[in-house]
Amino acid sequence: MPTDITPVLHATGISKFFPGVIALDDVELTLYPGEVHGLLGENGAGKSTLIKCLTGAYARDGGKIELDGVEISPRDPLSSQEAGIGTVYQEVNLLPNLSVAENLFLGRQPRRFGMIDQRRMVRDARTILSEYGLDIDPARLLSSYSIAVQQIVAIARAVELSGKVLILDEPTASLDRDEVQLMFSVIRRLTGRGLAVVFITHFLDQVQAICDRATILRNGCVVGTLKLAEASRTEIVTMMLGRQLEEVTSRADRGVPGDVLLSLEEFGRRGSIEPFSMEIREGEVVGLAGLLGSGRSETCNAVFGADPADRGEARLRGDPLRLSNPRAAIRHRFALCPEDRKTDGIVGDLSVRENIILSLQARQGWFRPLPRARIEEIAEHYVQALDIRLASLDTPIRLLSGGNQQKALLARWLATDPAFLILDEPTRGIDVGAHAEIIALIERLRADGMALLVASSEMEELVAYSTRVIVLRDRKQVGELRGDEISPAAIVRAIAAEEEEVA
Amino acid sequence: MIRATLRRVAPQIFILGLVLLLNFLLSPGFFKVEMHQGRLFGNLIDVLNRGAPVALLSIGMTLVIATRGIDLSVGAVMAIAGAVAASVVTEGSHWLVAVFAALGAGALCGLWNGVLVAIFRIQPIVATLVLMVAGRGIAQLLTHGAILTFNDPGLVRLGGGTIFSVPTPIWLWIALALIVGIVVRRSALGLLIEATGINERSARLAGINARVLLVAVYLVAGLCAAIAGIVVAGDIRGADANNAGLWMELDAILAVVIGGNSLLGGRFSITASLLGALIIQSVNSAILLSGMPVEFNLVIKALIIIAILVIQSPRIKHSLYLLRASSGTQPPVERPSAPRRRSAGTERITEEGRT
């Protein structure tokens, strides 16, 4: 990217303070027309805060934003959009109950004699969407299309309204591989038209695939801006983390698994997960690998009875067992840390203390409340054991950071003394420190003889703790790796192998 | 525990004190309680006695609202319960049988609402609307459209009699509040109800039997409504299917809201709701005592309620919070109407808050 081109957006000295905290400290961001600019950093590095300052969702405490050389000061996302900065979030911010065309034109519908000209609106929408490679019927409801399509409609709307800078905040987080490619082709079309795109994601391979340059944030400061063509992955990760992370994780000795705890036979749920058979032993970590939508979470939920299986049978230490709802599973000392902490895990307004004892209390029953002293003891114990950082046990759990919320959820389940612990994406969206601690905890629990089923999208992580890895594809089990076979490359091969067969 | 409760209900106590003071200013004899023919008389007693139906309803309503629900049918259930009690007793059965029949009817209504909400997953406001519309028709069906009068001393005593000189309805609502309060707070129910109200999915996945809990909560609301219906019927010595409990569901919801309980569910306080019910009744009393034309009652009541609600509105609270924050204390990190995205900023605050 030649530097003599004038930047479309130039933000300098951006600072943002929260009481007692410097969230952004003198951050600089330069965007050139036609580039895809990655914004990288751990959780809490300040990416979202920066975006919010740029779009006016937060009032910045210092700094200057220039768009096309003109200083702007957006008061809210709407005014920044008018100025030329559009934003698309992971959760599609459109209205599912309106048609695609209406979502594109809401607030600026074409009118004839003061009335909305439906026909023209649909026609225009079709034209716009075809520029994005979408051939869909814009008169249909938005909710009748997949998230990827909705995402692209959101992009189209943002570009139509703003047209200079497009900020994509984790747009690919809930897309599968083909959909990511679709998204990338849309991004390339846009940069071809001279738009500057800011791309935020946790997936480094996606950064390397699509971004021209990247700005890396750590603790609210810019660590550096690099051209990705010249940077190695290790370099990026090192900058993000501030320390060297070993690329190849060493695999500790796995010991010998104990007796079979749970065996599933032809276990499945229509429309959710194809029937599968599985055995899980005490002192064993079974990893579930696969792409998004391959059935990882579905497997976890079926085993826990959250979305109960409708066929097959389960045996616990040889005895038949019905897993028809979470309570049945919990009675047999199962536990599940769900993928979506916000909606399925934490009870936001309750205190950390109450969140920790919730499952134990639920299992005890309505009329056998835990004594106050015991509650205090349990909560204190786990806060220390898992190093949960909080101001007080009375703090509502929603105020904790992602990593600490996750640890509190783990505490909730460990307090029930589970024999079988299911973890669905235990490290998603949490900072690196807590990440390592959770991996160490998994290792420790396994060594203590617990059986664990861990679903994760991070290969390295699976390699680090799994005794066995089960590979899923298209809601089916397609392979299993054991012992020394387990490596990121082998997992990827197992996932891809099936794909090639299909193709 | 008690201190926490006191802190929680302080605003309601303050408002109640204010309204009672207003009553006193309007009528200096307001706090005077007299014994007359073995029965306590006085304006204050009247407030406690007249407020009984709404107080009774507000107990169940608090629990329902804590689960993020609402029960619009309680007024109609009162009419049904009154009609059942009256028709059983006029057929010559013992008044206790009538009471149990009425309670059974209330429980059945609650169960119906609970099943619609918990099993069929219908929005509570819609689910209970069904019974609100149809309930009064059912009650009229039972009384054949007439006011079914009775003179059974047992039943009359529940609404108009006294126990130890104190009107029975007062005993009833205090006793029910104590029972429900103790059951809920001494068991784990309170916590589980709050958890279900805040995030039902999480609660279910944490092993809480949210369905049964929801059904139970509507059942309790139905029972409370049945008791209120018996009290009202006993008081007028008859079941008036048209007017018994008319619009009382709205007063009960208002009592819960004035009690500072969020309509979005979660943390609840039965004590605060009862104070809310007493506030409403005291307002009624003040309007009566002021000697203003009766026509102004509703207008003034509406204005006072609007004032109370405005003071308690989240927006005003938030502004007050910010006002205090600017003088040094920390502002609320996230508004209750939580934006869906977690901000990096809030994470850092809490991390930092510890160090």
Added chain:
Amino acid sequence: MRHSTKLPLYITIATFLLAYALCIAQFPSMLSTRVVANLLTDNAFLGITAVGMTFVILSGGIDLSVGSVIAFTGVFLAVVLRDTSIHPLVAFVLALGITTLFGAVMGAIIHYLEMPPFIVTLAGMFLMRGLAYVLSTESVPIDHEFYDWLQSLYWKAPGGGRFRLIAGIMLLVFLGAMIVLHRTRFGRNVYALGGSAQTAQLMGVSCARSTIMIYAVSGGLAGLAGIVFSLYTSAGYSLAAVGTELDAIAAVVIGGTLLTGGSGFVAGTFFGIMIMGLIQTYIVFDGTLSSWWTKIVIGILLFTFIMLQKGLAWVTTGRIPRASASAAQS
């Protein structure tokens, strides 16, 4: 998927036609313009109210104050016409102004104070009923030649049915509402708000303006319903129209609009009203059934339609994964 949002509407229409056919089968005399005309006339004020309620419910809110607003308007008109020499038309404008403003203020409170519509309109319900009492506790007859003239306006259809002015007003209101809801930006904003107020705001919809306008429309239409009601009864009474809000909500729900907002049609509301009117007409024709059966049957209908929508929603969500898969491939 477009069909599935209209399906509840079609079902409502089908229910009405079926119910009417059954009525005719039992009482052939119900097939007359007279019955149809009465159906429209008797339910004119409720229909107009229900249109306002449809706006509010589509936006995800609720308005409990409409019944009181009708009563207030009636009493206001009666008192003004009794005590002053103002022409009824001027009084109409005044009444509409007051009620529209009243609705707008409620909308403003709901938006700016972030209070639940349920509670705000509940307070509004008390306030309006109270103001009606203050004006007069007794029923005040309206005796004005302009009123007589308005009441004498009708179109006599073949078969003897008299389609009166107020029925025409109701039909016009429905027609106007359809155009506003589907062909104006404000109308689409109503749906947007019902989908998600937060998202609508992010997409540039002014929630403040829309919310205030929506409740103003509801208040104003309730005022118009009050005028129509006073034409219908020739009196203003502060205890009139108690519970109309419930009937209006019921009509909207039976008409296929989701109480959660964002989905539904004002045409559905019309048929909802007609179904409810039909039940009453049937009970009148039957002669042996008591009036409380109306409530019970409406309750049952409500229940049926709620369950039906639940079932439809269930079927639709079950279909989305397949729909999205095909969309992803295209």
